[in-house]
Amino acid sequence: MERKWKIVFLILISLCLVGCRDESEEKKPVKEKKENIEVKIKDLTKPEIHCDNVFEIELNEIFNILEHINVTDNYDSKIEFEVTGEVNTTSQGRYKLFIQAIDKAGNASNKEVEVIVVSNIKQEQEQSKQEDKKDNSEIIIPSTKPSVSILQYREFLFSDGYNMMTGFDACVLYKGVNVGTCGPLRNAANMPYGYAYTP
Numbered sequence: 493m494e495r496k497w498k499i500v501f502l503i504l505i506s507l508c509l510v511g512c513r514d515e516s517e518e519k520k521p522v523k524e525k526k527e528n529i530e531v532k533i534k535d536l537t538k539p540e541i542h543c544d545n546v547f548e549i550e551l552n553e554i555f556n557i558l559e560h561i562n563v564t565d566n567y568d569s570k571i572e573f574e575v576t577g578e579v580n581t582t583s584q585g586r587y588k589l590f591i592q593a594i595d596k597a598g599n600a601s602n603k604e605v606e607v608i609v610v611s612n613i614k615q616e617q618e619q620s621k622q623e624d625k626k627d628n629s630e631i632i633i634p635s636t637k638p639s640v641s642i643l644q645y646r647e648f649l650f651s652d653g654y655n656m657m658t659g660f661d662a663c664v665l666y667k668g669v670n671v672g673t674c675g676p677l678r679n680a681a682n683m684p685y686g687y688a689y690t691p
Contacts, residue, residue, distance in 0.1 A: 534597070535566070535567045535568075535595065536597075536599065537566045537567070538601045539564065539565040540565070541563050541573070541593050541602075542561070542562040542563070542564065543562065543591070543605060546605070546606045547605065547606070547607045547608070548607075548608045548610060549607065550612045551582070555579060557589055558575065561573065567595065567596075568595045568596050568597075571595055572593070573592060573593035574591070574593075575590070576592075579609065580609070584609050584610060584654075584655050584658070585609055586607070587608075587609065588604060588605070588607075589605045589606075590604055591605060611653065611658050643666065643670050645690055646666055647677065647686055647688045648660075648662045648663050648686050648689075649685060649686035650685050650686050651685070652686075654686060659687040663687040666689050671691065672691040673689070674688070674689050675687065
């Protein structure tokens with residue numbers, strides 16, 4: 493039993509020593525280490541060019557492609573873009589424009605746009621009607637049937653401002669209900685250069 497008391501006594505002394513230890517050791521400040529860390533986010537996304545792929549405008553129409561382009565980016569709020577190519581609105585035809593947008597990270601997007609300059613069909617039809625009235629080559633044959641005029645041979649040349657579509661349309665319009673054909677005119681190399689009405 494004496495042995496048990498010795499063990500109890502040793503335990504009590506141990507507890508006292510642990511409970512009485514120096515409080516200054518417990519309240520020592522912990523040194524904090526502060527570091528500034530810079531995180532860089534790499535932008536790998538190309539800007540997006542928003543506009544139609546094809547624009548059809550009338551001859552002599554005022555056209556500014558910049559009004560039809562919107563460029564967006566996932567990171568930059570303002571993206572610069574460049575348009576190269578030319579559109580001659582005084583001449584019928586198809587014109588290519590190239591748009592390139594580059595964000596601040598150097599990511600580039602490209603887009604090709606086609607601008608088609610066409611003649612004003614209504615205006616052309618009115619001009620054709622006025623020319624027909626002025627043209628003395630039209631002979632009207634009196635008849636009890638609805639009047640049909642006999643038209644003479646007429647050419648609608650590309651060099652006069654017509655193209656494949658408008659030349660044929662003008663020829664058909666000139667022909668009207670008359671008997672005859674509208675066919676392509678071809679040069680020695682078999683390349684079309686206009687249309688002709690043949691009665």
